Amino acid sequence: MIYRRVALIGLGLIAGSIALAAKRRGLAREVVGTARTAETRATAARIGLVDRVTETAVEAVEGAELVILCVPVGAMEAVAREIGPKLAPGTVVSDVGSVKQAVTDAVAPHLPEGAVFIPAHPLAGTEHSGPESGFATLFENRFCVLTPHDAPRDEVARYRQFWEGMGANVDEMDPAHHDRVLAVTSHVPHLIAYTMVGVADDLRRVTNSEVIKYSAAGFRDFTRIAASDPTMWRDVFLNNTGATLEILGRFTEELFALQRAVRKGDGEHLHDYFTRTRAIRRGILEAGQDTDAPDFGRVKKD
Template sequence: MTQIYDRVALIGLGLIASSMFWAMKRNGVAGHVAGYARSAETRDTARRIGLCDTVCDTAIEAVKDADLVVLAVPVGAMGQVAQEIGPHLKPGATLTDVGSVKKQVIEDVAPHVPDTVHFVPAHPLAGTEHSGPESGFATLFDNRWCLIVPSEGSDQGAVDQLGNYWKALGSHIDVMDPDHHDLVLAVTSHCPHLIAYTMVGVADDLRRVTDSEVIKYSAAGFRDFTRIAASDPTMWRDVFLTNKEATLEILGRFTEELFALQRAIRQGDGELLHDYFTRTRAIRRGII
């Protein structure tokens, strides 16, 4: 049992927040956890399944007296939630978020954080294609990375405490600056999601045109795309709208490579294809 904070408030009760709650309970990381979600239906579900020690009907009530407040809403909603709760945060508390994009979230949230509160943004690199209060589970963060992205002038004690919190939830931690974070995530997560959405969209269009059975007979590669493309539309819409610069940069590079491979296929350039696939295979072998 490693209690890191006495009172924690979770704002937004979806996959990430519910997993944080179950992981906190498993490891005794918080004394008391209050939760709030915008929809009454989500709050009712949370009460029914015992998600959070107290489910509050307002965000203001949830953050009252909290030592750690976690914003776990879609990235496009972070600023508005911060504006609402900002004046009600306890002096000395830490405000963090779990958003998949960091630069824009920091720009949106920071102006609403009182001087007496420590703002320490973070991003757990863990997730599934499921969403909502019933999708969480205690082991989601085990052996996964959580990137801590301190804003300028973040208090070191608050940064260290948040790092210890994520370690107590089962994660490894690293510190990164916001621009670098957004570029790395554009490569490792955001653009792969866009490619999966596109591939599944293409297959669906094809099915309409030819009435072929691409979905029914989908093989492993395509199945993986369909799993990724089943991810929450609101969350992913917000990711692309807020990480515009980095995702456009990576998509530009991606389309250049795709055109090069397209040309190689058209020209029957087997050597280029083979060399390319050999290089990418080595990367996979480096990961596992």
């Protein structure tokens, strides 16, 4: 047992997976949780997702050693403002938001002096959401990035253990750097996948049923991405604007160069480009970060 009581604010995919993993691995004696709507709270209570469901966030954090904010990035500040005044000194506060600088800036000012703030981002998810989508193995063998800033080292070590106990590999990083890395490896890839699916959906000369039928040829995983929660992703882009726009700028620059090569019939440019990109794939395979079963970073239920 690492924490006596853990409070989860929000009871969706990530909170549900934390609750199930923490209980299965014996990392918390009690897991308490709350969600915005009565419906989600009722579902969580019915399926026994947490030990206790409270009506409000303020009730949830009462007596908790660890509080994790598991709501969309854009909702973090309001939650922090609500619970801040009620947090006992020494409480560890964390979040699981996919953006770290904006969440840190939004949450930190509302926490009392004695609270220990350790933002986190587990690099694991599926395209499903809600209280029934969580599962205990979601974080196994996935990275979890902490951006602890100046939190006491012993508390950071303890919180690391919590994530490692759920099977994650934990790394520490500066929040701005996290946002830049994730813009490349996750945020912009998601935006272009959403775009590509939008284009397909718009076409009149190729029917939707054809797109659907022949989607096996490369497009299908884009549609999986484009089925992810709209609120979560809206908030990611609204809160990682700088890095997203920077990487998008690079992306369109490169795309235009390739487009020009296609238009001009410059096979050498295309061949060179396609040869160069092979190396990075080799690196990923060598780093043991992929198997023969691609999943676009998503995990299956066990």
